[in-house]
Amino acid sequence: MELLAEILITASLVISGIFGFVGSYGLLKLPDPMTRLHAPTKATTLGVGGVLIASMLYFIVLGDGLSFHELLITLFLFLTAPITANFIAKTQLHRNVPMDDLPKTGTGRPWATYESDEARAEAEANRNP
């Protein structure tokens, strides 16, 4: 039982190390901004997930019972990683793609990041009379 747990812990530690390394290497190596966004947001989250699984198993088998902190951190990271990825992708679009090359929104209003404060206030006022 203990040997099996040690093998599982070792395997998840090695896998998480490899994934964390590959994620950060992709950040240096990949050619354009959107593919660079892909590498760390997926691989590094998996890397941290591996470390937290390893520490959870370690404290269940060799420490003092189950602790939920690792699960909390994993949950928090899995919730926030897509949000940060979305925000960074919007920033890349905003800075690298000219306004006319963006796809149409289909509402008569421009993309939210290009709408001025006055135009937004006016549109919101007209939408909810």
Add this chain to the structure above:
Amino acid sequence: MIHYALIFAFACFGLALLMNLYRIIEAPGVGDRILALDTMVVNSIALLGLYGILRGTTVYFEASMLLAMTGFISTVAYTRFLLRGDIIE
């Protein structure tokens, strides 16, 4: 066996942090710098978890939880500032 795997993982995440630092210093755009900063926070969370296993204590999980929250808020604040010129509208 766990000890060697721990050392391997420490080396991997340390190298990853160094590469992120290089990407922050020398980046083609501001978006890449923010992305590298976010990845750096995630890698430091992994390093804190590994250090907790090495020391055999669960004290460091609170620290990594705080680091995760601060990293998320700072990334969102940076990107909001670049997108709208204002963080809270």
